[in-house]
Amino acid sequence: xxxxxxxxxxxxxxxxxxxxxxxxxxxxxxxxxxxxxxxxxxxxxxxxxxxxxxxxxxxxxxxxxxxxxxxxxxxxxxxxxxxxxxxxxxxxxxxxxxxxxxxxxxxxxxxxxxxxxxxxxxxxxxxxxxxxxxxxxxxxxxxxxxxxxxxxxxxxxxxxxxxxxxxxxxxxxxxxxxxxxxxxxxxxxxxxxxxxxxxxxxxxxxxxxxxxxxxxxxxxxxxxxxxxxxxxxxxxxxxxxxxxxxxxxxxxxxxxxxxxxxxxxxx
Amino acid sequence: xxxxxxxxxxxxxxxxxxxxxxxxxxxxxxxxxxxxxxxxxxxxxxxxxxxxxxxxxxxxxxxxxxxxxxxxxxxxxxxxxxxxxxxx
Numbered sequence: 001x002x003x004x005x006x007x008x009x010x011x012x013x014x015x016x017x018x019x020x021x022x023x024x025x026x027x028x029x030x031x032x033x034x035x036x037x038x039x040x041x042x043x044x045x046x047x048x049x050x051x052x053x054x055x056x057x058x059x060x061x062x063x064x065x066x067x068x069x070x071x072x073x074x075x076x077x078x079x080x081x082x083x084x085x086x087x088x089x090x091x092x093x094x095x096x097x098x099x100x101x102x103x104x105x106x107x108x109x110x111x112x113x114x115x116x117x118x119x120x121x122x123x124x125x126x127x128x129x130x131x132x133x134x135x136x137x138x139x140x141x142x143x144x145x146x147x148x149x150x151x152x153x154x155x156x157x158x159x160x161x162x163x164x165x166x167x168x169x170x171x172x173x174x175x176x177x178x179x180x181x182x183x184x185x186x187x188x189x190x191x192x193x194x195x196x197x198x199x200x201x202x203x204x205x206x207x208x209x210x211x212x213x214x215x216x217x218x219x220x221x222x223x224x225x226x227x228x229x230x231x232x233x234x235x236x237x238x239x240x241x242x243x244x245x246x247x248x249x250x251x252x253x254x255x256x257x258x259x260x261x262x263x264x265x266x267x
Numbered sequence: 268x269x270x271x272x273x274x275x276x277x278x279x280x281x282x283x284x285x286x287x288x289x290x291x292x293x294x295x296x297x298x299x300x301x302x303x304x305x306x307x308x309x310x311x312x313x314x315x316x317x318x319x320x321x322x323x324x325x326x327x328x329x330x331x332x333x334x335x336x337x338x339x340x341x342x343x344x345x346x347x348x349x350x351x352x353x354x355x
Contacts, residue, residue, distance in 0.1 A: 147286050147293070154294050183281030190287045194294055 003114040007136035009151030012121030015144045016173040020119040022050040023220040027235035029084035033115040039089035040132040041122040054215020062090035062097045100134035107135035139168040145186040169200040176205045201234035295334045322348040
């Protein structure tokens with residue numbers, strides 16, 4: 001068995017890459033997969049706090065690269081799950097401490113013993129992004145249904161194709177079905193059509209995600225939140241299962257006409 | 268009759284629709300590396316060249332970039348200033 005290296009990236013910052021990485025790690029590990037989540041955001045580490053593992057870090061990625069510890073020593077095991085690990089980023093170093101070859105070498109060394117290596121990419125399209133994409137077998141792009149995020153996603157999709165790492169698949173994060181119904185948010189089909197890319201999941205906006213970030217216990221640990229369920233759907237798709245997309249209700253012509261006439265009456 | 272009024276007059280589309288249209292344009296320009304500013308430059312130069320040979324209406328000139336299924340194109344729409352012949 002050799003692990004698949006899946007890099008999670010986005011172009012724009014703040015769209016939810018780290019949240020997605022943490023939750024996919026949890027969801028895959030709950031499904032019996034052996035998973036390492038790797039924080040490639042050197043200097044701005046966050047995956048550790050998302051996973052609630054910030055107090056257990058001894059060594060980090062840069063320590064491994066510079067030979068201060070063995071790779072295995074730097075892996076932090078999540079005690080809540082059988083086989084979920086974190087390879088933390090360095091917090092006090094700068095991005096130049098790691099090169100693309102280092103990421104490839106580290107991932108190759110881990111491939112033997114795991115099923116999935118999830119690489120959390122930094123925002124942007126600089127060296128950190130290139131380091132995160134270098135070891136990837138496949139790439140997931142996270143975006144929000146808004147103009148700036150989709151535009152940056154398009155740029156990143158092009159770069160990934162140029163690197164020969166495509167076709168990437170898309171995660172639309174923080175979708176608000178009510179706004180879509182009102183016509184005040186880009187809908188899924190518009191985003192897919194504009195980016196010309198395959199969809200792997202839609203995560204609805206969900207307060208549970210904020211609470212999970214507060215406590216360091218990702219929503220995917222339970223299936224009692226809409227976002228948690230959505231992450232499990234993506235995990236199953238990553239494992240090769242066909243999971244139908246929950247039909248996101250778009251109003252039909254009649255419904256729109258009806259709504260419009262009703263809005264008319266309210267004036 | 269507001270209903271009739273709304274039927275007859277164009278109504279502002281919902282913001283999601285505006286987002287989609289803005290994105291369509293931004294992505295087209297990003298992908299081709301042709302900025303709206305470059306289109307303006309092209310337009311001015313086209314006006315200068317064409318009007319040396321043919322009388323045109325410079326205010327009516329439009330240069331647009333469009334993405335097609337097989338080929339992307341620059342389209343220049345140049346109205347000529349010709350004598351109007353009124354036909355009956």
